[in-house]
Amino acid sequence: MxxxxxxxxxxxxxxxxxxxxxxxxxxxxxxxxxxxxxxxxxxxxxxxxxxxxxxxxxxxxxxxxxxxxxxxxxxxxxxxxxxxxxxxxxxxxxxxxxxxxxxxxxxxxxxxxxxxxxxxxxxxxxxxILMILIVTLFAKALQIQMNSPLDLLYLGAGIALIGVALYFTHAAESRGKGSDEADEKAGSGH
Incomplete structure (x- = not known):
């Protein structure tokens, strides 16, 4: 067996x-x-x-x-x-x-x-993937015909959402590095 x-x-x-x-x-x-x-x-x-x-x-x-x-x-x-x-x-x-x-x-x-x-x-x-989405949005934004103020508002909202996504990505990366350093210190007995 x-x-x-x-x-x-x-x-x-x-x-x-x-x-x-x-x-x-x-x-x-x-x-x-x-x-x-x-x-x-x-x-x-x-x-x-x-x-x-x-x-x-x-x-x-x-x-x-x-x-x-x-x-x-x-x-x-x-x-x-x-x-x-x-x-x-x-x-x-x-x-x-x-x-x-x-x-x-x-x-x-x-x-x-x-x-x-x-x-x-x-x-x-x-x-x-986030960078690909940003580049794709940029390509689409270049083709948008601004016919009304609402179109400009949608574009601004898209750009704001990109900023939020980049902020959270950076914040998560910084938090991950901080916890890795804390784990290393705890493992080495400091």
Missing amino acids: KFLELMFEAALWRSRYMVVLAVVASMAAAVAVMYMATVDVVYLVGHVMHYADPGLSAEARKLIHDETITHVVEVVDGYLLATFMLIFSLGLYELFVSDIDEAHGSRASSKILVINNLDDLKQRLAKV
Whole structure:
């Protein structure tokens, strides 16, 4: 009976390697979105070359300007989404499979891979999602036609909500760092 229990627990523990599928798929998605955003930048630069054309009317120049700003925001959104997928795949790998040995010798890993549990991963991803939402709202705000004072009020409310979300995100991060430092002091006997 003990042998069966050991075999079952070994199989159960090794089942965590299924996460490698999600890691590979997330990394592929990150590469795909990064590629698409980069192609968008190439086309954007080609499109903007016409901006300096002296024969261009003021309306056409304004249209190119507005479209360019919108496309830049969309590109930033794409790069943020690619970053989200990259952090997600690295975090899953570190949590479920193994530490990334190559990363632990790098200074950049302390900025990216401070993921010790699922809560750390969720916090990192939530920050990236919040940034994506902010960029998306900015892109939509550029396209809004202000036809009434109510439209301006809605835009102001959206910006205020973003400020509140950023405030609470920062406050939660500061509180988390404070409790981590208190835990370290309590653990070291101070």
